[in-house]
Amino acid sequence: MPQNSDEYQSITKELYTKNVDLVNANKVLELIQALYEIMITSYSIESISYRFINTIADKLGFSDGLVVVPSSDGKSLEISGLTQSELNKTIMEVAGVATVNFRFDIKDQQNLLTNVYSTGKQRNTKKIYEVWTPYMKYGDVAGMDNQLILVYPIVYGQDILGSFALISANRAGLTDFEQRALDRIVTVFGIAMDRVKINERLEQAHERELAKAREIINLKDEFVFIATHDLRTPVTAIKGYSDLLKPEMEKMSSDIQEDFDAIYQSAERLDQLVEDLLEVARSESGTIYIETKPILVKEVIDRAVSEVSTIAKKKKVNITVNLYDDNCQILGDKEKLNEIFENLLSNAVKYNKEGGSVTLTSSLDVGGNVKFEVSDTGIGVPENLQEKMFSKFFRARQPGTEGIPGTGLGLFVVRMLVEKMKGTIKFESREGEGTKFIFYLPVAV
Amino acid sequence: MATNNEVFQSLIEAIIKHQELIIGPLAWSEAKSVVGLETKGDKVFVSGDGKAVLEKLVGKYEALFGQASVEACKDAVRPLLSSSKTDLPEILK
Numbered sequence: 308m309p310q311n312s313d314e315y316q317s318i319t320k321e322l323y324t325k326n327v328d329l330v331n332a333n334k335v336l337e338l339i340q341a342l343y344e345i346m347i348t349s350y351s352i353e354s355i356s357y358r359f360i361n362t363i364a365d366k367l368g369f370s371d372g373l374v375v376v377p378s379s380d381g382k383s384l385e386i387s388g389l390t391q392s393e394l395n396k397t398i399m400e401v402a403g404v405a406t407v408n409f410r411f412d413i414k415d416q417q418n419l420l421t422n423v424y425s426t427g428k429q430r431n432t433k434k435i436y437e438v439w440t441p442y443m444k445y446g447d448v449a450g451m452d453n454q455l456i457l458v459y460p461i462v463y464g465q466d467i468l469g470s471f472a473l474i475s476a477n478r479a480g481l482t483d484f485e486q487r488a489l490d491r492i493v494t495v496f497g498i499a500m501d502r503v504k505i506n507e508r509l510e511q512a513h514e515r516e517l518a519k520a521r522e523i524i525n526l527k528d529e530f531v532f533i534a535t536h537d538l539r540t541p542v543t544a545i546k547g548y549s550d551l552l553k554p555e556m557e558k559m560s561s562d563i564q565e566d567f568d569a570i571y572q573s574a575e576r577l578d579q580l581v582e583d584l585l586e587v588a589r590s591e592s593g594t595i596y597i598e599t600k601p602i603l604v605k606e607v608i609d610r611a612v613s614e615v616s617t618i619a620k621k622k623k624v625n626i627t628v629n630l631y632d633d634n635c636q637i638l639g640d641k642e643k644l645n646e647i648f649e650n651l652l653s654n655a656v657k658y659n660k661e662g663g664s665v666t667l668t669s670s671l672d673v674g675g676n677v678k679f680e681v682s683d684t685g686i687g688v689p690e691n692l693q694e695k696m697f698s699k700f701f702r703a704r705q706p707g708t709e710g711i712p713g714t715g716l717g718l719f720v721v722r723m724l725v726e727k728m729k730g731t732i733k734f735e736s737r738e739g740e741g742t743k744f745i746f747y748l749p750v751a752v
Numbered sequence: 753m754a755t756n757n758e759v760f761q762s763l764i765e766a767i768i769k770h771q772e773l774i775i776g777p778l779a780w781s782e783a784k785s786v787v788g789l790e791t792k793g794d795k796v797f798v799s800g801d802g803k804a805v806l807e808k809l810v811g812k813y814e815a816l817f818g819q820a821s822v823e824a825c826k827d828a829v830r831p832l833l834s835s836s837k838t839d840l841p842e843i844l845k
Contacts, residue, residue, distance in 0.1 A: 323817035326774045327824055368831035475830075482827060 331484035338366045346499040356388025364390050369473040375420050376469035383410040402442035419458045424470040427460045438472050463497035531588040538581050545574040583716035597727045598640040601751035605633050611648035619656045629668045636751040639728040650717040655683035657711050677750050682743035688736040697722045760802025763829045770828035807841035
């Protein structure tokens, strides 16, 4: 317990001093918090510089401040942030130069900003012209000397990212609190600048990659379009003349017939590939045209079944069709619908076992769409390959698929056409047991 | 343009508010006891010689809390002084 009033006085003063320390510590924390908020909401060097220097000057009671950073060629320092003060306005008028045109030559060590940037060492002065030289000489602005001018480097790790100056009249030096605050500010400033530079570099890299990717996509699309158009003519010629020769080939020996069959099938495969590529190219360039008319589904299915009947017969695969209504109509494009069924039925036969079966059914779902299912008893697709089923040029290479012809574009085209007709498609598959494709198309009301 | 007393009013207000951060409501109750100084809410009104009133206020705090409180007063007025050429009492110079 204090024994007398002197002791009380002493305790009171001690407590007061501790409270001052607490208040100053709080102020430093508040300032750092304000700077942190600026750091996470600023995305350019100019924004960080301007907001930082104005906040620091305001909170610490400095009348003026500026920030400089290296120019893109690294030969000079340019102003990235400035307080909107009378002194700075006066200096601009005296120098006759707009803010954006100030360049401080890095080799000019008479200027404190460049000196501090080059050496990484903090400097003080009372002479304002030492911050603005060569744009100002001593005495250019009357009564503007004898200020407290502090110049700090902006440092991050081993790198010096710039420098900044704080200017104040009417004070001789810094209090402990201000000194501690500035020591922390210098660190935060460096972190903030570095963060923005990394963001800027990432954005530039991202822009470059995007531009590259766009260029590649455009080149690819152009290539596919031109190549398929240029391929069409010779392929059409090969198929056309092969069709003409077919009846004559039947009179030839079996060896010659076998060779001719190989040519004919290759021509057919090439023709299909060109058609698929053209379809893909048209879809991706937005030039594909899809009709939207009522289509009698049975008619289209009968045609598709007939088109795959030859290969089905060869493999002894039985195709069964069960429609909920023979007069069912959907809204869509007849030719594209035929392509969908032909692709799905063709796959169901090609990937089926000898003597297997294919079933095509239809039903009306609660959403008012027609649900189609094409299922087979074929080799199925391994689970690890199923996510790629609808990808371009994907072909599941597994035992049992050797020698099966295909372009790898069939299912990609099927999905594209179903979606263009406002439908959806999915599939279920078990390796060794078979696959079922299910798709929905809007019913024609 | 602010009158001389209005300038001192601003300085006194800044000092009291700064002292309030350190010693709480005691800052205002001590200020009220300074002759020539009237407080209403968080506003102050100076009558008579503003410079003298300011000096008395700082002296009051110094008497209670010592030199540390004088430094705190200087910190409080510094931002306001940079834009004016006020004739400060010796204790704040």
